[in-house]
Structure formats: C-alpha cells, structure tokens
Amino acid sequence: MLLVYNHKRMTFVTHILLTNLGVKALKLQGQDIVLAYVFGVLIDLDHFIKLPQYIKKNHITVVKHYNWRSSLQEPISLLWIIPLCFYLSSWVPAIFFLGHLFLDYCLSYAKKPFFPLSDYTTLGFLHRIIKNDKVTEGLFIIVLICLNLILV
Amino acid sequence: MVTPNLISGTSLVFGLIAGPLILFHRLGLGLVFVSISLVLDGLDGPMARHFSYDLKKGETLDTIIDRTLEIVTFLSLVVGGYADYMIVVLSIVAILLMTSLRKKTGFDPGFKRIVLFFGYLTNFYLAFTIIFWANILGFIVNLLILDIRDQRKLDSCTP
Numbered sequence: 001m002l003l004v005y006n007h008k009r010m011t012f013v014t015h016i017l018l019t020n021l022g023v024k025a026l027k028l029q030g031q032d033i034v035l036a037y038v039f040g041v042l043i044d045l046d047h048f049i050k051l052p053q054y055i056k057k058n059h060i061t062v063v064k065h066y067n068w069r070s071s072l073q074e075p076i077s078l079l080w081i082i083p084l085c086f087y088l089s090s091w092v093p094a095i096f097f098l099g100h101l102f103l104d105y106c107l108s109y110a111k112k113p114f115f116p117l118s119d120y121t122t123l124g125f126l127h128r129i130i131k132n133d134k135v136t137e138g139l140f141i142i143v144l145i146c147l148n149l150i151l152v
Numbered sequence: 153m154v155t156p157n158l159i160s161g162t163s164l165v166f167g168l169i170a171g172p173l174i175l176f177h178r179l180g181l182g183l184v185f186v187s188i189s190l191v192l193d194g195l196d197g198p199m200a201r202h203f204s205y206d207l208k209k210g211e212t213l214d215t216i217i218d219r220t221l222e223i224v225t226f227l228s229l230v231v232g233g234y235a236d237y238m239i240v241v242l243s244i245v246a247i248l249l250m251t252s253l254r255k256k257t258g259f260d261p262g263f264k265r266i267v268l269f270f271g272y273l274t275n276f277y278l279a280f281t282i283i284f285w286a287n288i289l290g291f292i293v294n295l296l297i298l299d300i301r302d303q304r305k306l307d308s309c310t311p
Contacts, residue, residue: 049296050303057307067306071295080288083245086238087284116256116298 014137015041017144018099024151032092039081040096046072065109075101075113103140107133156200156210160217163192167221174228183272186225186265193218215251222247222264226280229268235276243280246287253294261290 019040023033047068054066071077078094085094105111108127114120130136167189173182193214200210223244229235247264254260263286271279 050300053300053303053307067303070299072292076295079249080246080291083242083249083284083288087242115302116253116295 011137012041012044014103014140014144015044015100017141017148018103019096021144021148021151022096022099024148026092026095028092031088032090035088035090035092036096039093040100043073043097043100046070067110069111071115073100073104074111074115076115076117106136106140109133154199156196156203156205157213159192159196159199160210160213163189163196164217164221166192167217168224170221171224171228174225174234175232177232179232179234179272182225182228183269186268189221190265211255215254218264219248219251225265225268229276235271235280239277239280239284243283243287246284246291250287250290250294253291253298257294257297259290259294259297261286261293263287 019036022028022040023036026032028036047070049070049072050066050068054063054068058066077097081093081097085091105122105124106126108123108131110121110123112119112121126136166185170182170185170189173179173185196210196214197207199205200207226235226240226244230237230240250260263283267279267283267286268276270282
C-alpha cells in the first residue's frame with residue numbers, strides 16, 4: 001500500500017481540549033491530572049525523536065507533512081502502557097492514550113498501528129466518510145469546546 | 153568435551169537448583185547458585201564465538217534458558233514470601249516485552265537476575281521496580297530504534 005503523508009495531522013489544540021474534557025468528566029486530581037496530560041497531549045513530543053533524521057534528509061528546510069509519527073503513538077504502545085497502569089494502580093494513562101489515538105485515527109494520514117510486529121497500514125476510521133481532514137478537525141474542535149463549556 | 157551448550161545446560165541446572173533453595177528460605181545459598189549460573193551464562197557466548205559454533209541457535213537457546221531461570225527465580229521469591237507478586241509479574245512481563253524485540257535491534261539493558269543481589273542487600277520491592285523500569289524502557293527504546301530504521305528506509309525512497 002502506498003504510504004500517503006500529505007494529509008493534515010491532529011493539532012495540539014484538539015488533543016488538549018479532549019484531555020481537558022476527560023480530566024473534568026472523570027474529576028481527576030493530583031498525579032492523575034499529570035498522567036492525563038502526559039498520555040493525552042505530551043505523547044506528541046515523540047516527534048522530536050525523528051528530528052535528527054529530518055535534519056539529515058531535509059537540512060533546515062521546512063518540509064510539510066514529514067512522517068514524524070512513532071510507535072509511541074500507536075496501539076502497539078498499549079503493550080507497555082497497560083503494565084504501567086498496573087504499576088501506577090491507575091487506568092488514566094491507558095484511557096487518555098486511547099483518547100489521543102482515537103483523534104489521530106479519525107484523520108486520514110497513513111498509520112502503522114502494529115509496527116514493528118506488522119507492516120499493516122491504515123488510513124484511519126473516517127477517510128471514506130469525510131475526505132477533508134480540516135473539516136474533521138473543525139467539527140471536533142467545535143464539539144469539544146461546547147462540551148468543555150458545559151462541564152465548567 | 154566442553155561445548156557452549158554444555159555450559160548453558162550447566163548454567164540452567166545451577167539456576168534451577170536456586171529456585172527450591174529460595175522457596176525453602178535458604179535465600180543466601182540460593183543466590184550463590186544464581187551467581188554461579190550467571191557466571192556460566194556469561195561464558196557460553198564468548199566460547200561459541202571463539203570456536204566458531206552456530207551463534208544463532210546458541211543465542212535462541214541462551215534466551216530460552218535465561219527467561220526460564222528468571223521466571224523460576226522470581227516466582228520462587230514470591231512463593232518464599234520475599235517479594236510482592238504484582239511487581240514480580242510486572243517485571244516478568246517487562247522482560248518478555250523487551251526480549252520480543254531484542255533480536256531485531258540487539259539492544260538489551262540487562263538489569264534482570266543480577267539486580268536480585270541489590271535486592272538482597274536493600275529490599276526486593278526496590279530491586280523488582282528497577283527490573284520493571286529498566287526492561288519497560290528497554291522495550292520502548294527498541295520500538296524507537298526500529299521506528300528510526302523504518303524512517304531511514306522511507307527517507308531513502310522518497311525525493
């Protein structure tokens with residue numbers, strides 16, 4: 001399957017809105033709030049792992065839609081997140097990681113959910129229903145803002 | 153004639169003897185057998201390389217023996233009342249995850265049976281916490297190594 005990388009990524013804003021909603025809805029406190037933001041938002045910092053690779057190929061040129069994604073943002077990471085949940089005696093990491101995954105898999109760029117165990121590639125849930133990722137993200141932002149306001 | 157497989161087998165025997173010793177509260181003696189097993193475990197690889205034995209088969213056998221001895225030793229510590237079952241089970245899971253990718257990357261952080269000596273001097277909960285974190289992080293590092301290799305392949309194909 002040809003890997004398509006010229007589609008939009010889910011932005012930080014959407015991830016922050018969903019995480020904030022989850023924190024309020026679940027009435028999290030203390031360490032759980034930190035875990036929620038780490039696994040719901042900051043997991044996107046895995047992009048920096050490929051920075052040396054990007055600079056080697058593209059130098060300091062800005063190239064849109066480079067494949068910054070790593071296995072830390074894929075379902076395969078549940079293999080280490082679930083044991084971590086047992087260690088921490090909290091399901092917050094898994095719940096908010098799944099929330100992050102859900103948003104990413106609503107967009108239509110190529111993802112390898114089970115790499116390195118499998119090279120299976122998918123374009124996510126909605127690519128046959130909504131062709132434009134900007135529309136998808138726009139809808140999510142509106143819904144999440146409304147839900148966040150309701151829960152204030 | 154002494155072969156690498158014979159050394160591995162002997163390491164397995166000493167490691168398996170350690171299990172019941174720990175179970176029956178002879179912890180110190182059990183750890184002596186663990187240390188002999190570890191020393192022998194460290195000799196088979198260099199011997200195989202020196203005498204040009206089949207390294208691939210030897211590595212697989214070595215991995216199976218190591219994982220078996222870790223599970224036996226760790227569970228003996230649980231049943232013997234020295235360690236909490238949850239942290240031990242999590243440590244075993246972390247080691248198995250790390251092992252699943254080790255062959256593809258060659259990266260192994262260690263921190264398995266050797267940490268038990270630290271546990272003997274301090275406490276086993278701390279030792280198993282170290283084993284858990286070292287091997288979970290080892291699994292994550294292995295994932296990232298493979299991601300970077302995959303990205304290199306992709307970069308070489310795209311303009």
